[in-house]
Amino acid sequence: MNKGKNVEKTIEDYLEAMLMIQEQQGIVRSIDVAYLLGVTKPSVTYTTKRLKERGYITMDENNFINLTQTGMAIASRTYEKHKILTGFFMHLGVDREIAMKDACLIEHDLSPETFEALCRHISSIEND
Numbered sequence: 001m002n003k004g005k006n007v008e009k010t011i012e013d014y015l016e017a018m019l020m021i022q023e024q025q026g027i028v029r030s031i032d033v034a035y036l037l038g039v040t041k042p043s044v045t046y047t048t049k050r051l052k053e054r055g056y057i058t059m060d061e062n063n064f065i066n067l068t069q070t071g072m073a074i075a076s077r078t079y080e081k082h083k084i085l086t087g088f089f090m091h092l093g094v095d096r097e098i099a100m101k102d103a104c105l106i107e108h109d110l111s112p113e114t115f116e117a118l119c120r121h122i123s124s125i126e127n128d
Helices: 003-025 030-037 041-053 069-091 096-106 112-127
Strands: 057-059 065-067
Touching: 003 030, 003 041, 003 065, 003 069, 030 041, 041 057, 065 069, 069 096, 069 112
Parallel strands: none
Antiparallel strands: 057 065
């Protein structure tokens, strides 16, 4: 895997984690991101700086993290893939924890075409 792909995966992971925290707690703090992703606080500080530079997040006077419209779009798309993949794997009989981990592994590398085909397949199963 090339370095550029790893950077994009990291961005998606961070933005997705921020969205998940926002949905659960209403506010996003760096320490919560570090805990959820299993990384150090300095790693979060470094990455949030990059996310701010790219316009994906802002930080308010209390250092709470806010997703911008662009950041939210990426986070939502990644999180949606994660939820759909997790549900599909669980439907196949995979344990929830394993399904969640596997979904996280492939959500970044799955092409839009394959994801759309998977969604169509799931929809056809649900409509049967």
